[in-house]
Amino acid sequence: MKDLRQNYTLGSLLEENLPSSPFDLFQAWFEEAMSSDKILEPNAMVLSTCADNKVDSRIVLLKDLREKQFVFYSNYTSHKGTQLEKNPHCNLLFPWVELQRQIIIRGEAAKVSESESIEYFASRPVSSQLGAWVSEQSKPVSSRMDLESRLEKLTTFYSTNKLTKPENWGGYEVTPLQIEFWQGRENRLHDRIVYSYENNEWKISRLQP
Numbered sequence: 001m002k003d004l005r006q007n008y009t010l011g012s013l014l015e016e017n018l019p020s021s022p023f024d025l026f027q028a029w030f031e032e033a034m035s036s037d038k039i040l041e042p043n044a045m046v047l048s049t050c051a052d053n054k055v056d057s058r059i060v061l062l063k064d065l066r067e068k069q070f071v072f073y074s075n076y077t078s079h080k081g082t083q084l085e086k087n088p089h090c091n092l093l094f095p096w097v098e099l100q101r102q103i104i105i106r107g108e109a110a111k112v113s114e115s116e117s118i119e120y121f122a123s124r125p126v127s128s129q130l131g132a133w134v135s136e137q138s139k140p141v142s143s144r145m146d147l148e149s150r151l152e153k154l155t156t157f158y159s160t161n162k163l164t165k166p167e168n169w170g171g172y173e174v175t176p177l178q179i180e181f182w183q184g185r186e187n188r189l190h191d192r193i194v195y196s197y198e199n200n201e202w203k204i205s206r207l208q209p
């Protein structure tokens, strides 16, 4: 490990090229991540939560980028759901290491409207819809067999009943207070540009690497 070392030379992030909105820069970087054949799931991001003085992290998928919010879907009674209920402050981190880039979004999460969750749930493949019913996410289960037999029962039940969204499943929208863009540079003099939302506008600053 001590000898694993990359030189970062793929790009730069300079003040003269920055858009005034971090969403525009996010969109541009996201499109580059999508068109890169090195990144399998460009919309995978690490969601970190903090409740009861404990920090937790896991990957979730970005499913919508609104004008001012980042949206993902999950189970409201999972660990992350109960943590966000206690403390909506959270971070989203895109680790686009292959592009020598990282984006950190620091913000606050809120549930999306029920109608939006219903609409997105209905657009998912039936297998994913059933999965949401089978899994009491983050709760212990006695065995894998238990989960598989639950799936079998629910598949039979829903072959003749309408599959609706579970009540405890839905979306979160994260409204950023700060977005940091990191571009690896030579000699470890990386570019770190932070957009902070203050007094209804985005302020741009550069941090030391």
Ligand SMILES: Cc1cc2nc3c(=O)[nH]c(=O)nc-3n(C[C@H](O)[C@H](O)[C@H](O)COP(=O)(O)O)c2cc1C
Binding pocket: 041, 044, 056, 057, 058, 059, 060, 061, 062, 072, 073, 074, 075, 078, 079, 080, 081, 137, 138
């Ligand atoms: C590539 C990838 C994508 C994932 N996407 C989601 C997702 O969109 N929503 C979700 O609830 N869990 C997703 N997971 C599973 C979570 O990482 C996590 O295991 C699960 O949500 C339970 O987290 P919790 O117990 O902290 O609430 C994904 C995992 C991976 C590796």
